[in-house]
Amino acid sequence: MVPSSLKSYKRFQVPGKLIVVEGIDGSGKSTQIRLLEKWLRYNQVEVFKTEWNSSELVKEITSKGKKKGSLTPITFSLLHATDFADRYERNILPLLRAGYFVLADRYAYTAFARDVTRGCSQKWVRKVYGFAAKPDVTFYFRVPIDVAIDRILAGRPKLKYYEAGMDLDLSKDPYESYRIFQSRIIEQYESMSSPEGFTVIDATLGIKEQQKIMREKIIKLMPQNISKQVIMEIPRNEPRNP
């Protein structure tokens, strides 16, 4: 079996917990992490949520490169790594050390899946992210490709160039390209699932059911004095996308 790529951060004094959601677009992971965040806050846990590719520093450059179409698999990968490192050095690690529950909507595993699909070396991408701590829990939202694609296309009918993986020359049709690209990403996730110790969530289950499974897992990580009075109730009619 392939060993996990990320090392445990327990060599530091880290009282916080790192909780990650992974899965392809349309797997429903962002909805779930938002519900988890609300629940943790309601139970007075200090929470910080961080999203993939959200650092101000890199955003402008990435979008410029996308417009020009000059991004290569390597520059694409390194720019995402820069974005990740910025959030990691500035927020994730210091907050973990201060005792926060850090919720990450996508983590290094997204790079492992996407960058390798784009043509970067598997070993290289893992080494680049070698500084990232292994999460306490990684929820992987397993979803059939058709379900995910239906969810995505219902929300936004037009696929963007890089989003559809058009840079890979998989197909001239953006929708077909997107399907092939996402299927390959699923293959990468599936091959990581066991060695990286993912907690697999069946993303075809109802929103509440999925959330319940997550909360039951996370409740074990919560401080004793809180867990006695934790409320498991899940709000009704939670919208799927903000």
Added chain:
Amino acid sequence: MSQEIHKGITKRPIRWYGNHSNHGIPYLNDVEIKGKLIVIEGPDASGRSTQIERITAKLEADGYAVLNTGLKRSELIGSGILEAKRNVSLGKKTLALFYAADFADQLEHKIIPALQAGYIVLADRYIFTLMARNSVRGISRAWSHDLFSFCTIPDLVFYIDVDPYKLVHRVFEKRMSLDYYESGADLGLSDDMFESFMIYQRRLAREFNKMKEKYGLILVDGNKNTDEVNASLQTQIDLFLSNNP
């Protein structure tokens, strides 16, 4: 790059620091190149740019097509790095990756195409400066080495070594102040900018000396005058080119 190239017609496979399975660019594995990659490393004010100008002129006079390239000049990120530098709160790994991305952009869009077309690429610094800066800032050498395993191995790498005292005087000849980053001021080595510069440059030199064996850097005594340094560089380049047409 439509210019007719007369020299450097022997095709050979490109060489990478990483091996086939773990260097970053498997999709370029089969690339063949005709040109040569020659790198000049050395601290700020070591005379790199003057040397590169002279070598370029000489090689062009000899009939070679030459492309000059340097760090932080990529079209993609170039200006972004200058902005990021002003933002002192940037983490060390963040900056290291930022520079690596910038470098990768140049490598794929400029250096490799030029080598394929048969140019002599004269690089004003390469990954060694980036790796030395990383190490001095506490980033592991192994991580930097792995990070840059996507890079092409140059044919020749010169390191112009200058004594820090000599260097500081040359900096003052150019402009009467010390540059914030070239003095390692972000490291908080000393409140005294002069002392900070000396410590920082010594540490960088130590890193270059450590890399000498592993990456085959050729040491050039930069304490000598411009003509002497130039003669030394040009002789070695000419010899290499005549042995490796």
